[in-house]
Amino acid sequence: MLAIEKLNQFYGESHTLWDLDLEVPVGQCTCVMGRNGVGKTTLLKAVMGEVAVKSGALRYSNGDTGEVELTQKAVEERSRLGIGYVPQGRQIFPLLTVEDNLRTGLGARQDGVKKIPERVYELFPVLKEMKNRRGGDLSGGQQQQLAIGRALVIEPKLLILDEPGEGIQPNIVSQIGQVIRQLINEDGLTVLLVEQKLPFARKYADRFVIMDRGRPVANGDIGELSDELIQQHLTV
Numbered sequence: 001m002l003a004i005e006k007l008n009q010f011y012g013e014s015h016t017l018w019d020l021d022l023e024v025p026v027g028q029c030t031c032v033m034g035r036n037g038v039g040k041t042t043l044l045k046a047v048m049g050e051v052a053v054k055s056g057a058l059r060y061s062n063g064d065t066g067e068v069e070l071t072q073k074a075v076e077e078r079s080r081l082g083i084g085y086v087p088q089g090r091q092i093f094p095l096l097t098v099e100d101n102l103r104t105g106l107g108a109r110q111d112g113v114k115k116i117p118e119r120v121y122e123l124f125p126v127l128k129e130m131k132n133r134r135g136g137d138l139s140g141g142q143q144q145q146l147a148i149g150r151a152l153v154i155e156p157k158l159l160i161l162d163e164p165g166e167g168i169q170p171n172i173v174s175q176i177g178q179v180i181r182q183l184i185n186e187d188g189l190t191v192l193l194v195e196q197k198l199p200f201a202r203k204y205a206d207r208f209v210i211m212d213r214g215r216p217v218a219n220g221d222i223g224e225l226s227d228e229l230i231q232q233h234l235t236v
């Protein structure tokens with residue numbers, strides 16, 4: 001689905017991603033983990049084109065088109081290729097209604113459809129109930145559901161989420177985890193997420209990748225995420 005190869009990224013003089021290789025297999029949830037500041041968010045932003053990369057390749061295939069090299073594509077084009085993105089901090093529009101927030105995602109649909117897919121409301125009924133409320137009036141958990149819903153209006157093939165469980169009450173975190181599994185199992189979606197919460201990763205991810213200082217240092221099936229690896233790379 002996505003093969004990241006020898007990716008190097010700098011913030012000014014600061015070398016943040018180092019010759020980073022990472023495979024995101026189709027139809028699975030890959031969870032990127034690691035301590036604060038190791039470059040997890042930067043990696044997701046590099047895939048989305050929100051930060052420039054110095055060198056390396058992002059080879060992506062969505063099943064419809066042949067393989068595409070994303071580093072050559074503009075940000076909007078990456079969405080049109082079927083990549084949905086839920087950024088850290090959600091970035092919803094507080095003054096727009098829930099429905100209008102969802103509509104803002106539609107511009108990135110390749111087929112020009114201007115209707116919010118019913119599937120979004122089916123997965124998150126709360127968004128239907130609250131569709132005329134302003135985004136800013138929603139709870140943090142509901143805003144996260146809205147941010148995910150907005151990424152889903154393009155009916156993506158690859159969904160990228162940056163810490164979807166951050167600062168959200170546990171029952172909504174579980175709902176979000178279940179929706180992610182539903183999207184994978186029923187819609188064949190591929191998911192790449194950053195998540196620090198171990199129970200979430202263990203319950204909902206298929207694979208893990210641990211990063212340290214800008215590069216992956218361990219990866220495997222989620223069942224192989226041992227206490228030793230956690231101790232070595234994740235505890236503070």
Ligand SMILES: Nc1ncnc2c1ncn2[C@@H]1O[C@H](COP(=O)(O)OP(=O)(O)OP(=O)(O)O)[C@@H](O)[C@H]1O
Nearest residue numbers: 011012014016034035036037038039040041042043
């Ligand atoms: N816009 C920026 N300009 C300069 N340096 C930045 C910028 N954004 C992030 N950094 C630095 O790059 C490094 C990696 O940051 P990044 O946010 O990718 O890490 P992270 O693993 O996602 O951390 P966290 O878990 O805290 O979100 C950090 O040292 C951070 O301070």
